[in-house]
Amino acid sequence: MDNIFELNLSxxxxxxxxxxxxxxxxxxxxxxxLDLTSIWFSLSALIAFMLGVFGVNIGVQLGVFVVVSIGLxxxxxxxxxxxxxxxxxxxxxxxxxxxTAICTKSILQGGRGEVKVSSQIWTAISQxxxxxxxxxxVEILAIEGVKLIVKKT
Numbered sequence: 001m002d003n004i005f006e007l008n009l010s011x012x013x014x015x016x017x018x019x020x021x022x023x024x025x026x027x028x029x030x031x032x033x034l035d036l037t038s039i040w041f042s043l044s045a046l047i048a049f050m051l052g053v054f055g056v057n058i059g060v061q062l063g064v065f066v067v068v069s070i071g072l073x074x075x076x077x078x079x080x081x082x083x084x085x086x087x088x089x090x091x092x093x094x095x096x097x098x099x100t101a102i103c104t105k106s107i108l109q110g111g112r113g114e115v116k117v118s119s120q121i122w123t124a125i126s127q128x129x130x131x132x133x134x135x136x137x138v139e140i141l142a143i144e145g146v147k148l149i150v151k152k153t
Contacts, residue, residue: 015058019049019065036080040072096122096140100153107132107150115140115150123147 009017026042048065052058099117107113107126115124115138126132127141127149138150 011058012052012055015061016049016052019045019052019061023049036077036084037073040077041069043072044069093143096148097142099140101138101140101148101150103132103134103136103138103150106134112147115148117148124150127151 022045023042026038026045029038030036030042044065047068048061051061051064096117101115101117101122101124103113103124104116104121105114107124109126109131110129112123112125113132114121116122117140123146124138125147128151130152132138132150132152137153139153140148140150142149
């Protein structure tokens with residue numbers, strides 16, 4: 001008696017099942033993570049699935065899947081991430097980067113001090129852990145949280 005679970009499917013049919021499975025699994029992973037990574041595999045599997053439906057060679061299906069996946073992942077993903085980036089809060093503090101400030105409290109090696117820029121006092125640290133003394137002029141390189149990263153000019 002034959003096993004009722006035995007499936008005698010062609011390799012082409014198995015690949016259609018594979019592509020369909022990748023479409024579903026990658027779409028679910030993308031919905032769970034929202035990382036804009038697995039969606040590209042889902043789209044590539046959809047293209048490979050359509051090629052399989054039209055009877056295109058399995059080698060071509062695999063090649064298209066790999067090339068389109070990699071192409072979308074490295075070209076479209078960065079653009080999509082920039083477009084969908086919603087958690088950036090725009091502040092005016094980034095206008096301080098590149099400005100000069102006066103050190104009002106010495107920044108000792110590896111420690112914190114204070115600088116005054118645009119009549120505001122900010123906590124500051126040295127970029128390269130060098131000491132910056134009171135009344136030294138510094139350049140603001142970056143903002144990390146609520147402190148400025150500075151270097152002596």
